[in-house]
Amino acid sequence: MVEKHKLQVEAIRKGTVIDHIPAGQGIKILKQLQLLGSNVRITVGFNxxxxxxxxxxxxxxxxxxxNEKEANELAIFAPGATINVIDEYQVxxxxxxxxxxxxxxxxxCPNSNCITHNEPVQTHFSLRQSKESLQMKCKYCExxxxxxxxxGI
Ligand SMILES: [Zn+2]
Known part of the structure; x- marks a missing residue:
């Protein structure tokens, strides 16, 4: 049995629950998802x-x-958060x-001289976790x- 009460939010029939987001990062994920401007129905719980x-x-x-690729793009804001894919109220x-x-x-790319601003190429960053922070290296300007x-948030 799925313990719905553990999610601490009203059960949904179908969709995605992103849980265990460090407090304060939820709003960044929302921005990144650009969901606030769309008509997707979202419920958030902060703190x-x-x-x-x-x-x-x-x-x-x-x-x-x-999918996992999309989820992992959000992971830079909330590493360790969990994604629950819900269908018919079940995980x-x-x-x-x-x-x-x-x-x-x-x-x-934050570098205004980077070629990605002038050429029709997709930006590409390699990620590396250092002691203090997550570093992102641009493939084009290095x-x-x-x-x-x-x-940027
Ligand atoms: Zn660059």
Whole structure:
């Protein structure tokens, strides 16, 4: 049996629940998803009590399923968050978001001289976790930036 109460949000029939987001990161994920401007139905819970994290955010998106690639693009904001894929009120699939080795076509290069601003190429960043922060290296200008600069939020 699925313990629905564990999700701390109203059960949804079909869609995706992103759970165990570190508190404060939920809003960044929403922005990244650009869901707020669309007519997808979203329920969010911010600063909910969490055994592991102290406080956590939850995002529930109805009728929208994320594949692992999409989920991992969000992982830079919330490594360790979990994705629950829901169908007919049941968790069909559950996986932990993990930082991908690279991200293509999602973020602009912060270097204004980078060729990606003038050529019709998809941006491409290699990701590397250093002690302090997640570093993103542009394939084209070969500059490295912290994820906060690349993600711009
Ligand atoms: Zn670049």
């Amino acid at each position: 909910l009590p969490s055994k592991d994290l102290g406080l956590k955010d939850i995002i529930k998106v109805e009728n929208r399923l994320f 069909q699939n559950k996986f932990e978001m993990s930082i991908p080795e690279s991200i293509e076509g999602v973020f602009e 500059k490295s930036f912290s994820k906060d600069i690349v993600a």
